[in-house]
Amino acid sequence: MTIDKARVKATVLSLLFLVVLLGLWQVSTQTPAGAPAAGNDEYARLMGAGGPQQAASGFPTPAAVAAVAIKRLRQPFYDNGPNDKGIGIQLAFSLGRVALGYLIAIVVALPLGFAIGMSPLLHRALDPFIQILKPISPLAWMPIALYTIRDSSVSSVFVIFICSLWPMLLNTAFGVANVRREWLDVARTLEVSPLRQAFLVILPAAAPAIITGMRISMGIAWLVIVAAEMLIGGVGVGYFLWNEWNNLSIANVLFAVALIGAVGMTLDALFGLLQKKVTYAE
Amino acid sequence: MRNEASSVAPGVRPMVEVDRLGKRYRPDLPPVFEDVSFTVGRGEFVCVIGHSGCGKSTILNVLAGLERPTSGVVVFDNRELTGPGLDRGVVFQGHALLPWFSVEQNIAFAVRSRHPKWPHAKIMAHSARFIEMVGMTAAAKKKPAELSGGMKQRVGIARAFAVEPKMLLLDEPFGALDALTRGVVQDELLAICASTGQTVFMITHDVDEAILLADRVLLMSNGPRAHIAEIVLNTLPRQRTREDMHHDPRFYRIRNHLVDFLVRRSKLIQAGGSDAQSGLRTPVTVAPGEDEDSTDPTPGRDARPFAHLSVVR
Numbered sequence: 330m331t332i333d334k335a336r337v338k339a340t341v342l343s344l345l346f347l348v349v350l351l352g353l354w355q356v357s358t359q360t361p362a363g364a365p366a367a368g369n370d371e372y373a374r375l376m377g378a379g380g381p382q383q384a385a386s387g388f389p390t391p392a393a394v395a396a397v398a399i400k401r402l403r404q405p406f407y408d409n410g411p412n413d414k415g416i417g418i419q420l421a422f423s424l425g426r427v428a429l430g431y432l433i434a435i436v437v438a439l440p441l442g443f444a445i446g447m448s449p450l451l452h453r454a455l456d457p458f459i460q461i462l463k464p465i466s467p468l469a470w471m472p473i474a475l476y477t478i479r480d481s482s483v484s485s486v487f488v489i490f491i492c493s494l495w496p497m498l499l500n501t502a503f504g505v506a507n508v509r510r511e512w513l514d515v516a517r518t519l520e521v522s523p524l525r526q527a528f529l530v531i532l533p534a535a536a537p538a539i540i541t542g543m544r545i546s547m548g549i550a551w552l553v554i555v556a557a558e559m560l561i562g563g564v565g566v567g568y569f570l571w572n573e574w575n576n577l578s579i580a581n582v583l584f585a586v587a588l589i590g591a592v593g594m595t596l597d598a599l600f601g602l603l604q605k606k607v608t609y610a611e
Numbered sequence: 612m613r614n615e616a617s618s619v620a621p622g623v624r625p626m627v628e629v630d631r632l633g634k635r636y637r638p639d640l641p642p643v644f645e646d647v648s649f650t651v652g653r654g655e656f657v658c659v660i661g662h663s664g665c666g667k668s669t670i671l672n673v674l675a676g677l678e679r680p681t682s683g684v685v686v687f688d689n690r691e692l693t694g695p696g697l698d699r700g701v702v703f704q705g706h707a708l709l710p711w712f713s714v715e716q717n718i719a720f721a722v723r724s725r726h727p728k729w730p731h732a733k734i735m736a737h738s739a740r741f742i743e744m745v746g747m748t749a750a751a752k753k754k755p756a757e758l759s760g761g762m763k764q765r766v767g768i769a770r771a772f773a774v775e776p777k778m779l780l781l782d783e784p785f786g787a788l789d790a791l792t793r794g795v796v797q798d799e800l801l802a803i804c805a806s807t808g809q810t811v812f813m814i815t816h817d818v819d820e821a822i823l824l825a826d827r828v829l830l831m832s833n834g835p836r837a838h839i840a841e842i843v844l845n846t847l848p849r850q851r852t853r854e855d856m857h858h859d860p861r862f863y864r865i866r867n868h869l870v871d872f873l874v875r876r877s878k879l880i881q882a883g884g885s886d887a888q889s890g891l892r893t894p895v896t897v898a899p900g901e902d903e904d905s906t907d908p909t910p911g912r913d914a915r916p917f918a919h920l921s922v923v924r
Contacts, residue, residue: 517676536711609710
C-alpha cells in the first residue's frame with residue numbers, strides 16, 4: 330500500500346515538473362504582441378539575420394513543436410524523394426542499421442567473450458588490444474570505414490558494430506570468468522560434457538552480466554547512430570535532424586530530439602525486461 | 612553391539628584407501644597437512660573433526676577429485692583416483708544448487724548426467740523418487756531461492772543420492788542450519804544411509820553430530836602440518852537415535868573425549884613440536900566408550916563444546 334502511495338506521489342510530481350517545464354518554455358518563447366524579444370533578435374542576427382519566418386517566431390513554442398509532431402506522426406511513411414521522407418521511414422533506417430551492426434557484434438562478442446572468460450591465457454593475450462581499442466570514439470573509425478568499405482550506409486553499420494562490441498565482450502568475459510566455483514565443481518563431479526556445461530551452467534550463470542553488457546551496448550549504439558547518420562547523410566533520424574537544422578526548422582529538430590529520446594528509452598526498457606527474465610535469485 | 616560396518620570382510624578392500632596424503636599450497640610455507648592415511652570401509656560412515664585450517668575440506672576435495680594432493684595416493688574402489696566422477700556424490704557446504712533451475716530440474720540435471728540415454732519420463736520418475744526421499748515433493752517446482760536453508764540442503768543431499776554413487780562426500784552439510792532443522796535433516800540422512808548401506812565421508816564441526824552419524828571419527832591436529840592424531844571408534848550401537856543416545860553412559864565418554872581433543876589436545880599436539888608429532892604420525896585407535904577409567908578428563912559434561920572453543924582460541 331505504502332509503495333503504491335509513493336508511486337502515485339512520484340507520478341504526480343513528475344507531471345508537475347512537466348507542466349512547469351512546458352509552462353516556462355511557453356512563456357519564454359511566446360512572442361509578445363509588438364516587437365520581438367531582444368534574445369530572439371540576437372539569435373536571429375547570429376543566424377545571419379534569419380529568414381522572415383525565423384524573425385517572426387524565433388524559438389518554437391511547445392504548441393508549435395506539438396503541431397509538427399502530430400503532422401509528422403500522422404503521415405509517418407510518405408516518401409517524396411531523397412530529402413523528404415516520413416519519420417517512420419527515417420526511424421526504420423536508423424533502427425535497421427543499429428540492428429544489423431548490433432547483431433554482428435553479438436555474433437562476435439558472445440563466443441569471443443566466452444573464450445576469453447574461460448581462458449586466462451587468452452584473456453591476458455587479448456587484453457592489451459581490447460584496452461587500446463575500447464576507448465576510441467566509434468566515429469573515429471568512420472574515415473577508415475568509408476575509405477575501405479566505400480559505402481556510407483555499410484560504414485555506419487560498421488561503426489555500430491565496433492561501438493557495440495566492447496561492452497558485450499567485456500561483460501561476457503567477466504560473467505563467464507566469475508561463475509561460482511561451486512557450480513563448476515557440481516558440473517565436474519557430475520561429469521557433465523563441455524557443451525552441456527557451457528549451455529546449462531555457464532551461460533545461465535553469466536546471463537545477467539551478458540545482458541547488462543548488451544543493454545549498455547544498445548544504449549551506446551543508439552547514441553552513435555544519430556551522430557553517424559549526421560556524417561553520412563541519406564536516410565535516418567540523425568540525418569533528418571541535421572537536415573531540419575539546415576532548414577532552420579527548430580520545431581522539427583526538437584521533435585526529432587524527443588523522438589530519439591523516446592526510442593532510446595523503449596529499447597532500454599526492452600532490455601530491462603530481458604534482464605529481469607535471466608536474473609536469478611541466489 | 613559394536614558396529615560391524617567398520618570391520619572389513621576378509622578379501623574385500625575398503626572403499627577408500629588414503630596413503631600419506633599431503634598438500635602444500637606455497638613452496639615457502641609448511642604443508643597444510645601431511646602424512647594423512649586412513650581407510651573408509653564399504654558401508655561405513657566416517658566423520659572428520661578438526662579446527663579450521665587443518666585441511667579437512669582439502670582432503671574431501673581430493674577425495675572428490677576436485678583438488679590434487681601435493682603428495683600421497685588415494686585408491687578408490689581398487690583404482691587410483693585421478694579426477695572427479697559420478698561414482699562419488701558430493702554434498703557441498705553451501706548446497707551449490709543451480710539457482711536458475713527448480714528443485715526438480717536440479718535433480719534431473721544430475722540424473723541426466725548419470726544416465727544420458729534415458730528418456731525424459733524415466734529421468735523425471737527417477738528424480739521424483741529421490742525428491743520424495745527427502746520429503747521435498749511439494750516444493751519440486753520451486754527455485755532454490757524460494758526454499759529455506761534446510762530445504763536447500765535436503766535437495767543437495769537428494770541430488771548426491773540421485774546419481775547413486777558408491778560413496779557420499781559431505782562437507783559440513785549442516786553447518787549453516789539452525790539446531791532444529793539440523794536435527795531433522797540429520798535424522799533423514801541417518802535413515803537413508805541405514806536403508807541404502809551408503810558409504811559416507813563427512814566433515815563436521817559438531818561433536819554430537821559426529822557421535823550420532825559416524826562409525827568412526829578421525830580427529831585432526833591443528834594445521835599447518837596437520838595430521839590425523841587419533842581415530843575414535845563409536846562404541847554406541849548403530850541403531851542410536853538423537854532421542855535416546857544421550858541416555859547411554861558411553862555417549863558422554865565419547866563426547867568428553869572428542870571435546871577434550873578439540874579444546875586441549877589438538878593444540879598440545881601442534882605445540883609439542885616434532886617429538887610429539889613423530890610419536891603420533893601413526894594415529895592410535897581408541898574406543899572411549901568401553902574403557903571407563905582412562906577417558907573422562909573433564910567434569911563439565913553439559914558444557915557446549917563451542918562455548919569452550921571461543922575462550923581457548
